[in-house]
Amino acid sequence: MHTLKRIDVISLFPEMFSALEYGITGRAIRNELIELVITNPRAFTQDKHKTVDDRPYGGGPGMLMKVQPLRDAILSIKQTLGEHEAASVSKKKTKVVYLSPQGQPLTQNIVKDLSESKQLILIAGRYEGIDERLIEHYVDYECSIGDYVLSGGELPAMVLIDSLIRLIPDALGHNESALEDSFYSGLLDHPHYTRPEVLAIKDGDRENVAVPDVLLSGNHKKIAQWRLKQSLGRTWQRRPDLLTERQLSKEEQELLQDFIQEQKESNKREL
Numbered sequence: 201m202h203t204l205k206r207i208d209v210i211s212l213f214p215e216m217f218s219a220l221e222y223g224i225t226g227r228a229i230r231n232e233l234i235e236l237v238i239t240n241p242r243a244f245t246q247d248k249h250k251t252v253d254d255r256p257y258g259g260g261p262g263m264l265m266k267v268q269p270l271r272d273a274i275l276s277i278k279q280t281l282g283e284h285e286a287a288s289v290s291k292k293k294t295k296v297v298y299l300s301p302q303g304q305p306l307t308q309n310i311v312k313d314l315s316e317s318k319q320l321i322l323i324a325g326r327y328e329g330i331d332e333r334l335i336e337h338y339v340d341y342e343c344s345i346g347d348y349v350l351s352g353g354e355l356p357a358m359v360l361i362d363s364l365i366r367l368i369p370d371a372l373g374h375n376e377s378a379l380e381d382s383f384y385s386g387l388l389d390h391p392h393y394t395r396p397e398v399l400a401i402k403d404g405d406r407e408n409v410a411v412p413d414v415l416l417s418g419n420h421k422k423i424a425q426w427r428l429k430q431s432l433g434r435t436w437q438r439r440p441d442l443l444t445e446r447q448l449s450k451e452e453q454e455l456l457q458d459f460i461q462e463q464k465e466s467n468k469r470e471l
């Protein structure tokens with residue numbers, strides 16, 4: 201069940217999070233469906249230069265984020281949330297998540313799991329990352345947005361926040377539904393069409409491309425069936441790995457077989 205009420209982010213660049221002020225995320229924050237609080241660890245430094253980074257032991261290029269400002273930022277947020285440092289993992293309402301290329305690759309299932317925490321504290325790293333001891337002792341979960349390296353954890357944190365906000369009941373308008381998004385049911389989304397009904401294009405022999413008839417039929421049962429078949433077919437074509445992780449019902453198996461058959465026939469016609 202979705203229980204997330206507040207997300208704290210620890211970042212050296214709080215201004216970057218203004219990107220979340222737009223669209224669905226902005227509306228959810230303004231309507232107080234979620235509280236988003238950004239804390240700059242620089243506010244917790246103890247020297248006059250407000251130093252948050254230092255050289256790595258053992259040498260090598262780049263700098264690392266020091267433990268002390270990050271730790272004090274985490275503890276201060278936990279105190280505001282009424283949680284003690286010593287709380288056992290099972291009693292903790294707050295999960296500390298470090299966005300890191302070395303973390304678990306983010307999936308819709310992980311987003312769902314995280315949306316079941318009451319509060320999250322996200323840490324956006326900078327430089328070459330953060331001192332390992334902070335990760336070992338203060339981080340509950342490490343999460344990556346993909347096998348590539350960015351300059352900071354702000355964009356990954358925003359990716360996670362956006363995907364979490366989509367799951368808040370009432371965050372999406374009447375015409376939008378997270379239930380139909382790709383991955384929600386373990387399948388990719390079906391194709392979508394809007395006006396015009398016939399699109400004039402010049403693509404090889406084709407001059408006009410019409411919306412599939414079934415979508416104009418007004419028959420909701422048939423439309424739902426067509427959409428499910430397209431979802432299954434797309435997943436089979438583009439992400440077969442998702443199908444091996446998901447049990448298909450008898451109806452779904454039949455629809456997928458239909459899709460594969462139609463695909464074979466259309467390939468034959470094109471030869």
Ligand SMILES: C[S@@+](CC[C@H](N)C(=O)[O-])C[C@H]1O[C@@H](n2cnc3c(N)ncnc32)[C@H](O)[C@@H]1O
Nearest residue numbers: 299300301325328329344345349350352353356
């Ligand atoms: C330049 S990266 C550090 C990379 C680190 N030296 C490594 O190779 O694991 C700086 C920060 O960006 C964030 N970051 C970069 N790529 C990321 C990814 N794919 N997923 C999540 N966070 C990422 C992390 O917060 C990281 O601390």
